[in-house]
Amino acid sequence: MKLSAIRPIALVLSRELVITVLLLLGVSFVVFIILFASPGDPFSVLLDGQLSTAESKAGLREAMGAPRSWYVQYLTWLAGMLSGNFGTSIRMGLPVLPEVLRVGLSTLILTIGSLIITLLIAVPIALYSALHGTDKISWPLTMFSYVISALPVFWLGYIVIYLFTHKLGLFPIAFGFSTAGQKYRWLYQLLPIFVLGVGNGTVSEVIRFLRQEMARVMSEDYIRTARAKGASVWKHAFKEGLLIPATEIIASKIPFILGGAVIVEQVFNWPGMGRMAWQAAQDRDYPVIMGIAILAAVFVRMGSLFQSLVYVAVNPRASKE
């Protein structure tokens, strides 16, 4: 990376940050409106198990504060958020921010891990078919990737668990990160990552996209020129044909993967955002839902930030656009 790349990178960063802030505002607003307009409230959940009489509901309302108009509530939440206070969970009474960050981190690990697996499978196949076209080797591989991409991830999870427990005699439930006292712990943690990376349907799209881009770049004039000159083709082709499209496609797939993570987290008991979102949605735990929505949006933006950074680092001149 050259020194001249630093200034464009700074420009990109600041631009992305501004966009991110605007987007987060938009996201939080939309989520808030949906929640506000929905029927049901968290009070019944707290008193559930014993029917609530009218008096206890009134006492509850008094304790929680009288309902204010929606924009006042939203602005209050927003003000709190800017000072780092995301409120406290209605169900558990714990402050939202540390909880959401905790689960967000484990989901992030799951997501990034699965992206790596996806790339490990997709890149070689894409490269091969871009270079050699459709032949006896690339076609079965491509078909194979299509088939596993169409596989529903929830079923794949069960199969994997079954294979491990009944055929190999190992118990692959990763309780987050400390499955103390069990052999091959690291293997257990890999399983949900593997299932998400393979089964979530991203593999085939990544292959398709990469192959397309790679083929396009290979046929570009300047590559032909380089070849004719005898210069190294790979350096140029790699940057534009592989690195950039790869970051582009994985950045755009992050929302999709976060969605798949909800299912994988359930099957493998992985303490992540998906499970928390589901529970919070049922409980109408508004502060938690807002927190998760914001964090999810942040992850997605991080993906696109990463993509822009890579683009600029490779092509410092491109930032001027």
Added chain:
Amino acid sequence: MQIFIHSAFGISIFDEEVIMRRIAVVLLLIVATVMVSSIAAGAGRKKDSKPDGGNLSYGEYGRPATLDPITSNEMISLRLTELIFNGLVGINEKQEIVPELAERWDCSADGRTYTFYLRKDVMWHPKEGEEPKPFTAEDVLFTYKIMMHPKTITPLKVRYEFILGVEKIDDYTVKFTLKRPILNALAKFSIKVIPKHGPSNPLYLTRNDHFVQSPIGTGPYILKNITAEREVVLNANENYFKGRPHIDKLIAKPFADQNIMTQGLMFNAIDMIVLVNPRDLPEIQGDKRFILQPYNALSYSFFGYNVRNPLLADKRVRKAFTHAVNRQEMLDSFFNGQGTIISGPFAPGSWAYNLDVQPLSFDPEQARTLLQEAGFSRGPDGFMQKDGKRLALSLKIPIEKESEAVKRVVLAFKNYLKNIGADIKVEFMELQAWNQDVFFEHDFDIIFAMWVFDDSADISSLFHSGEIGPWKYNFGGYSNPEVDGLINESKLTLDHEKRRTINRKLHTILAEENPYTFLWTLTNYAAYHKKVRRVAIHPYKFFSYADDWFMEEKDQK
């Protein structure tokens, strides 16, 4: 001994007089140490000679929201508070009331005053680095006041509304005054006591208070921490007043998927499952490492009818429905036959159950006859109808976490009723919407649900006409003057035998009237590794006797 004296006091062993003096000193020291340690451990070892040690992890379906006995409203939390807290009285394995935090008590002749004399040797769990504080009458008062405060969010208020007031007589004596005499009032004083120095807000308790996540109790186990994976770790309370529990550590591990929980047991990720899913019973039964222990809950499942609907107001229709359902087939196919079919509004293990009343037989022919008697005839589409109105009803069920067994029962019900010409529309709804529809709007025809009882067998709130209204338990609107009269009578009497007779009569009437189609009481099974010994289980709270469970030394991890 000789060497010890020599090195400790640095004298020659050959000086006899000095030696004798030194031996005396040492002997005194030893005796003193033994005395002191036995006093300190006076609250220590249990009187049985079972070994201490071992860790027990058990699987729960979900995680507890809060860990204090006041705000918590889920079974998971209930099981944990059972381990961390104590009540004024307790219940032993024979279902008798025994002293717990109170060593004895008095009840006034009119049944309206209860005086409890508290133990003087109970200490609260110590916070990190602090001295443990003693339990006193102040804590009991505090618990009552904070529970009843209007701003405290708790399901307990309703249960204790019969208390007029509490008074502290002295540091170890408390007096409760009741609004009116209540049968079995003593059992209700098993309510868990929380420390005055526990919550940060002295007036009312909300979920924001750190106490609900870091509870302090007097019970056999102390909350050590909640790990990053939301496992709840409890350590044995060395100073528990009933004697230190044998098992060192209890860990509650949360599972999101019930199938995986059973696998967890099979693969030693957990040692115990609190409630085994019926379909997994055969798998565990075949495995010699585990013990399946049944425990009977005082609960039953039923289909409840909304008699406000004219189609259901006729008791012949409801009786026909009960005849139409093959309860034995359902019990056998879905629950491995593990349960008892009931004929009336009580659990079969309850003292109130009338064993003379047989459940209605499975008889679709009889069902159709009854419908015809009620004025129904087969319509053109094959379903019964009367006065142009089809026998079409909605069955509403809340979507809950593990509802596979529920699904099967409900679908089978629909099928059975189709056979006699009733068209049932099954609606799975979100829990809150369901609560709203059933208990507030009364917008439903049939529901499928389960009641859980304590041993008072009090069904007055279910079938008395006075209990009809928004958010009251007589959701079906059932009203029968004879039943009302009997219920009133049973409330006034404090004679247990008389109550039993009344309840048996109620049982007979309701078995005929069918405001519900009473289904069954399932046998609950807990499964655990056989290394855990002397496991007695409380039918509702589960861990009440956990301090007596132990593991042989060779089995301790």
Added chain:
Amino acid sequence: MKKYSQISGKISEFSALPFWKKADTVDLVYVGYGLLIVALVMVSYILGSFKLLHRDPQDIDLQLMMASPGTAGHLLGTDFMGRDMLSRLIVGIQAYFLPGLLAIFIALFFGTGLGVLAGYRSGRFDTGITYFTNLVDSFPRLVLILLVIAAFKPDIYYIMLVVGLTNVPVVASLIKGKIQFLKQKNFIEADIALGLPTRVIIFKHILWHHCRSLLIIQATLGMAEAILIETSLSYLGFGVQEPTPSWGNMVQSGANYFMQGKFWPSTAPALAILFTILGFHLLGDGLNNIFEGKRNT
């Protein structure tokens, strides 16, 4: 000289061929399989809607639960309530077919509209639409759907509405990209110079000639996605509820018996999902390659 004209003759011969002869065998196989799946889906849908099934999908038989394929006339066995698997699989298509069409329609209709606006009249429209695109993209779709479900009710049509809306930006940016491409190549300028009315330019030239393959491919991908979302939601318990069959809730109830070695009740619907989604993906891929002629440099 002769050689050159031979070659150019061959080339012009080639370009005059109808597109299916130009295409690679592989693509034809893809499209063929995809069309087969589409045909199966539509036939099953019709069978299901008119109740032309050999067995009632709601017929419970408690003596025959989870029977293996071939028992007592059940071609694909029975599920956990003794209901015929095959007829439930057929009826399960109804869970996603119409809602999927709804999602596709919304995405294509509004996406095209916005894309044309953004591409044809850039400037503020463009920025606004880009912001909207990014906003929608920042949402993990399943989380958004969970929200909607918690807020309202688990109605598959609401959900597909959301899915369609979240796909609008994708379609819009594709259309916009196409229009910009055409602008670059001066096609549009040429049209305007020729004096063609705007409506004709947009509908006939841009959309029909240049975008139709794109739209068809988006439609196939959209259906595949709708299937995936509907089945995932039903699996989680939020979508279609019993007793209505959905491939998702069939996998879920079957999964309960998976660990005991009874694989078929959850595998059958999972395979159905697999082959159907595969069909739509391959159809889209094959069509894409044929229309764009991108296969084999």
